Amino acid sequence: MTEHIASCRCGQLRAIASGDPVRVSICHCLACQKRTGSAFSAQARWPAECVTVEGESKSWIRTADSGQATTYHFCPNCGSTVHYSGGNYPELIAIPLGALDDPYIVDSPDYSVWERRRHDWFDIIDEDVQRSD
Numbered sequence: 001m002t003e004h005i006a007s008c009r010c011g012q013l014r015a016i017a018s019g020d021p022v023r024v025s026i027c028h029c030l031a032c033q034k035r036t037g038s039a040f041s042a043q044a045r046w047p048a049e050c051v052t053v054e055g056e057s058k059s060w061i062r063t064a065d066s067g068q069a070t071t072y073h074f075c076p077n078c079g080s081t082v083h084y085s086g087g088n089y090p091e092l093i094a095i096p097l098g099a100l101d102d103p104y105i106v107d108s109p110d111y112s113v114w115e116r117r118r119h120d121w122f123d124i125i126d127e128d129v130q131r132s133d
Contacts (some may be wrong), residue, residue, distance in 0.1 A: 012055045012077050014053070018052075025109050027114050032062070040119075
């Protein structure tokens with residue numbers, strides 16, 4: 001079975017996901033833009049039982065406008081978010097693509113969400129990507 005290893009910038013915190021992700025998405029919401037420091041976020045999700053975490057982390061809980069809470073786990077040394085869970089998919093653990101040692105695990109995302117916050121200069125070329133606002 002394939003393993004996908006994610007780590008923080010200093011290498012102290014790691015998440016190891018077994019198998020293929022069940023969902024790969026990008027999000028254009030303002031909270032994700034702030035979290036990543038970029039115009040959108042990109043993440044892969046695995047069932048919680050397929051992810052093992054090694055190292056020390058701190059957590060922060062954000063409650064969305066919908067009322068759902070997401071718990072972000074980040075390295076206390078370098079501050080990198082390595083995994084998070086909750087929100088619409090509480091049974092899944094999300095790992096930012098940029099935290100993966102090999103972030104090129106898919107050709108394109110399956111979903112693009114919060115499209116109303118998408119920057120005008122950004123366009124998704126793949127017609128198979130499901131979009132939602």
